[in-house]
Amino acid sequence: MALPGQWFIGIVDTATLQILLAPVNVFEGTAGKLNQDTLNNTNMRAINRYASGAPGARLGRMQDFATFAGHNWLASRPIGQTHHACTALHYQCDPDDCLGFTLIKLAPGFAQIKFASASMNTKPGYVVHHSFSRGTVSGHRYEPGTPQMPPHWAHALATYLRGAPFHIPHLAMSND
Numbered sequence: 336m337a338l339p340g341q342w343f344i345g346i347v348d349t350a351t352l353q354i355l356l357a358p359v360n361v362f363e364g365t366a367g368k369l370n371q372d373t374l375n376n377t378n379m380r381a382i383n384r385y386a387s388g389a390p391g392a393r394l395g396r397m398q399d400f401a402t403f404a405g406h407n408w409l410a411s412r413p414i415g416q417t418h419h420a421c422t423a424l425h426y427q428c429d430p431d432d433c434l435g436f437t438l439i440k441l442a443p444g445f446a447q448i449k450f451a452s453a454s455m456n457t458k459p460g461y462v463v464h465h466s467f468s469r470g471t472v473s474g475h476r477y478e479p480g481t482p483q484m485p486p487h488w489a490h491a492l493a494t495y496l497r498g499a500p501f502h503i504p505h506l507a508m509s510n511d
Contacts, residue, residue, distance in 0.1 A: 337358065338440070344409065350429065350432040357422045409421055409422070417435075434485075435454065435456055444503060450489045452484070455484075463479045
């Protein structure tokens with residue numbers, strides 16, 4: 336059971352219709368702490384990514400990452416390989432058949448889903464939305480954001496996550 340604030344990298348394997356998740360350590364590559372700009376969601380590189388840490392995790396206490404027992408294969412991925420591509424390859428999926436998303440547990444029965452993935456979602460039917468978070472931080476330069484999974488896949492994924500085995504009846508859906 337994940338704690339509130341836990342992030343997951345997710346992929347939809349469109350060939351096998353599997354949903355695969357990998358927990359993300361938001362402190363990966365930060366020497367165990369995040370700077371104030373990142374924690375306060377004002378760092379352009381980390382905007383809207385790490386501000387919602389689980390209790391203790393936001394302070395970098397690794398014992399609070401119960402899901403990270405054993406080897407963290409996401410942290411040891413090859414340089415340049417994205418979280419989504421690493422997850423697809425770890426689960427022996429063909430990245431060309433996969434779409435990427437991020438799932439953030441907010442509370443029991445409530446999660447946020449982000450349908451963006453620069454490395455996975457440039458498939459037929461993908462869309463690009465403007466990013467409110469990036470636009471407000473960058474002085475209102477509203478530039479297109481990250482490729483989103485095609486709308487019919489996003490809808491199917493949200494419907495699936497609401498049912499068994501996930502049972503997440505309340506999903507905040509984000510195109511950021």
